[in-house]
Structures are given as structure tokens and as C-alpha cells.
Amino acid sequence: MNYIAVAIGGFFGAVIRDLIxxxxxxxxxxxxxxxxxxxxxxxxxFLTTIFxxxxxxxxxxxxxxxxxxxxxxxxxSTLAKETYxxxxxxxxxxxxxxxxxxxxxxxxTGILGRALALYxxxxxxxxxxxx
Amino acid sequence: MIDLILIGFGGSMGAVLRFTLTKKxxxxxxxDWPLATFLINLIGSFGLxxxxxxxxxxxxxxxxxxxxxxxxxxxSTYIYEAIFLMEKGLFWKNVNYLLTSIFTGVVFFAAGMGLANxxxxxx
Numbered sequence: 001m002n003y004i005a006v007a008i009g010g011f012f013g014a015v016i017r018d019l020i021x022x023x024x025x026x027x028x029x030x031x032x033x034x035x036x037x038x039x040x041x042x043x044x045x046f047l048t049t050i051f052x053x054x055x056x057x058x059x060x061x062x063x064x065x066x067x068x069x070x071x072x073x074x075x076x077s078t079l080a081k082e083t084y085x086x087x088x089x090x091x092x093x094x095x096x097x098x099x100x101x102x103x104x105x106x107x108x109t110g111i112l113g114r115a116l117a118l119y120x121x122x123x124x125x126x127x128x129x130x131x
Numbered sequence: 132m133i134d135l136i137l138i139g140f141g142g143s144m145g146a147v148l149r150f151t152l153t154k155k156x157x158x159x160x161x162x163d164w165p166l167a168t169f170l171i172n173l174i175g176s177f178g179l180x181x182x183x184x185x186x187x188x189x190x191x192x193x194x195x196x197x198x199x200x201x202x203x204x205x206x207s208t209y210i211y212e213a214i215f216l217m218e219k220g221l222f223w224k225n226v227n228y229l230l231t232s233i234f235t236g237v238v239f240f241a242a243g244m245g246l247a248n249x250x251x252x253x254x
Contacts, residue, residue: 015135077240
């Protein structure tokens with residue numbers, strides 16, 4: 001059952017990655033992948049923390065969203081490809097800037113997601129009891 | 132529409148393979164280093180490089196490139212693991228993991244392209 005949930009999540013994660021990648025396009029910089037990876041990092045840290053601390057959901061649904069959807073939505077191989085392309089075009093500054101923004105930005109948005117989840121979990125809203 | 136189904140199908144297979152490998156590797160290796168995601172991202176970068184270099188048709192690119200390798204490799208879990216290394220007090224391991232992954236990822240992508248060129252009798 002978990003495998004099916006991961007497959008369904010992975011299907012939609014990849015499709016939505018492609019759609020967002022087509023909407024957010026810039027000439028000098030792979031802004032689409034950057035946006036996708038930063039958003040995905042925020043939501044993965046937010047959701048895993050909130051699922052652990054506050055909201056009870058089944059393992060199947062949790063894995064479908066985290067390992068399936070967010071795992072496939074964000075991508076590492078495209079980041080490697082785009083960096084390679086920038087560097088081989090001689091755009092060293094843009095290439096290294098892209099890595100710094102991706103890693104630094106992902107780390108920052110991830111911590112932001114986790115902090116927000118911990119903050120919400122410590123408020124006196126008993127989502128767990130109601131759910 | 133067909134494009135999206137190709138991407139979705141490839142992505143679902145990539146996600147399931149990543150999920151399975153992460154579980155299998157996690158059962159055998161219990162160290163701090165996020166070995167499973169590390170290997171997955173390197174293999175996936177190599178595979179994408181190979182595919183990119185082979186310049187096959189658009190259908191295969193959408194299915195295997197955007198779909199499969201895009202869904203197999205993951206950025207969000209990579210960041211998640213880095214943040215948890217830091218929370219465990221392993222700050223330098225976190226930095227090491229982040230930097231080693233991306234630099235070897237780019238090298239593996241280039242190696243995949245190199246292999247593709249070799250197949251095609253290029254470089």
C-alpha cells in the first residue's frame with residue numbers, strides 16, 4: 001500500500017514540477033528549478049515536523065506526500081544538469097551562484113518550515129485530538 | 132496531455148525505486164552519513180547526463196529524464212538530512228554532505244555525458 005501511495009505522489013510531484021518549470025522561466029538563470037526546490041524543502045520540513053508533533057495521519061498518506069510527492073517534485077539531477085550547463089558555457093559566477101542559492105536557500109527555507117511547524121505545534125490548538 | 136502522463140509515469144517509477152532503495156540501504160547501513168540519498172542523487176545525475184548526452188527523442192526524455200531521473204533524485208530529502216545532521220550537532224558533516232553531494236553530482240552528470248559521447252564515437 002505504501003508503494004502505491006509513493007507512486008501516486010511521485011506521479012503528481014513530477015507533473016507539477018514540469019508545469020511550474022514551464023511557467024517560471026528566466027533566460028540567465030534556472031529560476032524554475034530553484035523555486036521548486038526551495039518550495040519543496042520548505043514543505044518537506046514543515047510537514048514532517050507537523051506530522052511528528054501534531055497531526056496524526058496514516059503512514060501511507062504521510063509517505064505518499066513526503067517520499068512520493070515532495071521527493072519527486074524536487075529534483076537533484078536537474079540541478080546538477082543546469083549547473084553543468086552554466087559552467088560549461090563559461091558562466092562560472094552564475095553557476096556557483098546557482099549552487100549557493102539552491103543549497104543556502106533550501107537550507108534556509110527548510111529551517112523556516114521546521115520552525116513554523118514547531119511554533120504551530122506549541123500553540124494550544126489540538127489538531128491531533130480533533131483529527 | 133500525453134507529455135504529462137509520460138512525466139508522471141516516469142516520476143512515479145523513480146519515486147518508488149528511490150523509496151525502495153532508501154529502505155534497503157537503511158536496513159544495512161546505520162551511520163550518520165545519509166548514504167542512500169547520496170548514492171541515489173549521484174546515480175541519478177549520472178543517468179541524466181547519459182540521457183542528455185545521447186540526445187534521444189522527446190518521448191524518452193520526458194519519460195526518463197524529466198520523469199524518472201527527476202523523480203528518482205531528490206532535493207528536499209537532501210536538505211532535510213542536512214538540517215538533521217546539524218540538529219544532531221554534526222555541523223561539519225552537514226556542510227560536507229551538502230557540498231560533496233553537489234560537486235560530485237555535477238561531476239557524475241559530466242561523466243554520464245562523457246560516456247554518451249564515447250558511445251556515439253564523439254570525444
